[in-house]
Amino acid sequence: xxxxxxxxxxxxxxxxxxxxxxxxxxxxxxxxxxxxxxxxxxxxxxxxxxxxxxxxxxxxxxxxxxxxxxxxxxxxxxxxxxxxxxxxxxxxxxxxxxxxxxxxxxxxxxxxxxxxxxxxxxxxxxxxxxxxxxxxxxxxxxxxxxxxxxxxxxxxxxxxxxxxxxxxxx
Amino acid sequence: xxxxxxxxxxxxxxxxxxxxxxxxxxxxxxxxxxxxxxxxxxxxxx
Numbered sequence: 240x241x242x243x244x245x246x247x248x249x250x251x252x253x254x255x256x257x258x259x260x261x262x263x264x265x266x267x268x269x270x271x272x273x274x275x276x277x278x279x280x281x282x283x284x285x286x287x288x289x290x291x292x293x294x295x296x297x298x299x300x301x302x303x304x305x306x307x308x309x310x311x312x313x314x315x316x317x318x319x320x321x322x323x324x325x326x327x328x329x330x331x332x333x334x335x336x337x338x339x340x341x342x343x344x345x346x347x348x349x350x351x352x353x354x355x356x357x358x359x360x361x362x363x364x365x366x367x368x369x370x371x372x373x374x375x376x377x378x379x380x381x382x383x384x385x386x387x388x389x390x391x392x393x394x395x396x397x398x399x400x401x402x403x404x405x406x407x408x409x
Numbered sequence: 410x411x412x413x414x415x416x417x418x419x420x421x422x423x424x425x426x427x428x429x430x431x432x433x434x435x436x437x438x439x440x441x442x443x444x445x446x447x448x449x450x451x452x453x454x455x
Contacts, residue, residue, distance in 0.1 A: 255455075257455050259442070267443075267446045267455075275443050275446055275450070276443075277439045277443055277446070279435070279439070285424045285425060285427070285428040286425075286428075288416070295432065295435065297435075297436055297439040297443070298443065299440055299443045299444070299447075300440070332428070332432075334429055369422065369425070374425075396416070396421075397416075397421055397425075400416070400417075400418040400421035400422065401421055401422060401425055
């Protein structure tokens with residue numbers, strides 16, 4: 240992954256973003272609601288074998304986040320800088336047992352859909368059960384990614400294998 | 410374009426479970442990193 244430019248991120252981000260110098264794929268910021276976040280963008284080929292990057296949003300003890308537009312803008316500043324420097328595929332994957340949490344998991348995708356440059360991207364989502372757990376997966380890419388067709392085909396194949404067939408879902 | 414090995418349903422599901430285990434381990438490690446970030450921020454080092 241090409242290293243993201245922190246200065247560019249902070250030009251767009253309402254919260255000051257810092258990076259772990261030992262781990263340049265980890266980004267940190269603190270919100271007005273006193274919540275510290277770690278954003279991780281790490282290479283992963285589980286879902287798209289030809290190559291992708293998994294996005295993770297973490298905070299301490301999974302603290303709930305109230306509706307915070309500054310959080311959304313800060314996260315999108317990091318995502319935008321990723322795509323500016325990396326014409327690759329990004330994946331967002333979550334697993335949960337309860338529907339309320341599943342709804343929160345989809346929040347990132349709802350934010351992405353209201354992103355001002357949304358038209359430059361393709362986003363595809365899938366949701367289903369595997370062994371009783373609700374899994375939510377999203378693949379995001381710039382439309383001009385030369386490997387987009389292969390990545391989407393691999394993502395679709397992963398989904399077809401991953402989820403329980405309807406008759407197995409209780 | 411690089412071709413990839415044909416995968417089976419079992420391989421994909423096993424890889425997914427491994428991914429989720431790693432994700433959970435990473436989440437625990439992140440708690441420690443976030444605590445360090447919190448302390449550095451309070452100390453004015455960030």
